[in-house]
Each structure stands twice: as structure tokens, then as C-alpha cells.
Amino acid sequence: MNKNDFTHSFMKINATGNDFIVIDNRQQLQRAEDRELWARLCHLKSGIGADGVLLLEASVRADFKMRYINADGGEVEMCGNGARAITAFAHKALALNKEIYTFETMNGIYECALDKNYGYRLKMTELYDIDKVQTHFPNIASKSAMYLNTGVPHCVFEVENLMDFPVYEKGRMVRFDERFEKGCNANFFEVLLPGHLRVRTYERGVENETLSCGTGITATAIAAAKFYKWKEEVLIDSLGGRLAVQFNEDFSTVYLCGQVQIVFVGKF
Numbered sequence: 001m002n003k004n005d006f007t008h009s010f011m012k013i014n015a016t017g018n019d020f021i022v023i024d025n026r027q028q029l030q031r032a033e034d035r036e037l038w039a040r041l042c043h044l045k046s047g048i049g050a051d052g053v054l055l056l057e058a059s060v061r062a063d064f065k066m067r068y069i070n071a072d073g074g075e076v077e078m079c080g081n082g083a084r085a086i087t088a089f090a091h092k093a094l095a096l097n098k099e100i101y102t103f104e105t106m107n108g109i110y111e112c113a114l115d116k117n118y119g120y121r122l123k124m125t126e127l128y129d130i131d132k133v134q135t136h137f138p139n140i141a142s143k144s145a146m147y148l149n150t151g152v153p154h155c156v157f158e159v160e161n162l163m164d165f166p167v168y169e170k171g172r173m174v175r176f177d178e179r180f181e182k183g184c185n186a187n188f189f190e191v192l193l194p195g196h197l198r199v200r201t202y203e204r205g206v207e208n209e210t211l212s213c214g215t216g217i218t219a220t221a222i223a224a225a226k227f228y229k230w231k232e233e234v235l236i237d238s239l240g241g242r243l244a245v246q247f248n249e250d251f252s253t254v255y256l257c258g259q260v261q262i263v264f265v266g267k268f
Helices: 035-042 080-093 167-175 214-228
Strands: 009-015 018-024 052-057 064-070 100-104 109-115 119-124 144-149 153-158 185-193 196-203 208-210 233-238 241-247 254-258 261-267
Touching (some): 035 052, 052 080, 064 080, 080 119, 080 214, 080 254, 119 214, 153 214, 167 185, 167 196, 167 208, 196 214, 214 241, 214 254
Parallel strands (some): 018 052, 064 100, 153 185, 196 233
Antiparallel strands (some): 185 196, 233 241
16 A cells, blocks of 8 residues: 555544544545445544544535444534534534534534634524324333434433443334334433433444443433423433533524544544
8 A cells, every 4th residue: 555545634622522534525536425434434443543534625505514424434414513513514624614503414504603611602403303203112111211313313311320331232122113113312310400411322323331322311311301391492411421412492493513523533
């Protein structure tokens, strides 16, 4: 292998425990469909190690296009933490020098702004299919449960003793249940204080518990707000750090807020 093979730069970015390989692909040097490459790069032992890959591409509808590829190499519709990470990439690495960014995904147009309190504030434009799928699982003892889609499908369960809860075992059971045609993410939470939760998530595509899942955090906050009639903001502690979800009365406007850190820059 000669030095010309090492021509593809990337940035490793962490968004409250979700880590991503972020690549400027505006010149279309990489194929999103190259599942084997992305799975290899995401592998912790033999690759770079990440929960997924973010490709920043050109868009005629927005500032840029985001393509998100899970650690298994498959492309999915949306990733909340990834959206904040790729906005940080556009702002810091590409020096687009804006306060508010718009970007295109498989699902539509999103908006993410710099926020002095939380780092980055992502407007979540999708919330639908609430309770469309029945969420009773005999092997999951939950106080309450809800199915909803915040860009990707999620089940949310309120449980006791969350830190001792078998998230991998129960989450995997939900993820591969036959009632979900394309699989489903599973989120388990407990209430710490009114308007303040702790959450753990089994993430589809990663096929394991992750330190944080942005769309899952959003889904969990909305479900808990509906269960407990909370207003305006829910704080959520994930294993990767604290996020906030802000919303209006009918949940027609929802924001996911949290910090982003650039870990390192490299080439593959």
C-alpha cells in the first residue's frame, strides 16, 4: 500500500457518548453503500471505532446533506446526536461560520443552531405514529410504555432500578420483535426528579447499548412528559452525559440540546 492510499481525512466527534466518524464527502469520494468499509471503520478493535459514520454532502435544498450510516454498515433515516455532531463539523472544520444551519436527511430538512447554554440546539421535525404499535412485553416489567417515531422508531419503558436493569437482554428482545418490520430501538428510563430522567438505550444498527441516542432521548422525554404532564423542558441524564429536550404544549416544536466534542482528526 503506498502513501496515495491514505487520502481520506476524517474527524472523530463525540456527542454525549455517541461517537462518530465524520467525513466531508461533498466531492463524492466515498460511497454510502459501501457497507463493508463502514462496518470495518466503526469496529473498535480493527478500525477507528465508532457508533456510526456521518457523511457531509452537498445539498441544493439546505446548507448541506447528512447521510448517517450505523456501525453495521447500513444507512438509516436520522440520528439526533449525529445531527449535532455534523453541525459542529460544518461550523468548526469547514468554517461555514453560521449561527444556524439547515441540513437535509433521508426524511427531510432539519435545523441546528449554536446554543450558549447547551452547545447545539437541534430542531426535531418528526414526531408521529404515537402508540401505533402495542408495547406490552410480558418479560419487561414497566410502569408505563409508549411507541413513537422521532425520525426512527422507538419504544420507551419506565422501569425501576434502571442501573441494574438488563438493557442489552431486554432491548435486544424489543429490537428484533416481529411486530417491528424494520426493527425498533428500546429506551428504558426512571424518574430522578420531576422533569429530570435517567435513560439507557439499546440502539438498532449498533446492536448494543449505547452511551446516548439523540432520537431516543427525544422520544423518552416526550413519552415521560405525556405520562406526567410536564411542560417546556425535560433534563435527561444518559450514560454519556446530560441533554435537554425542550417543547411547546402540543409537541409541534421540539428541540434536542446538548454538547459536542471533537476528539481527533485522522486519515484512513
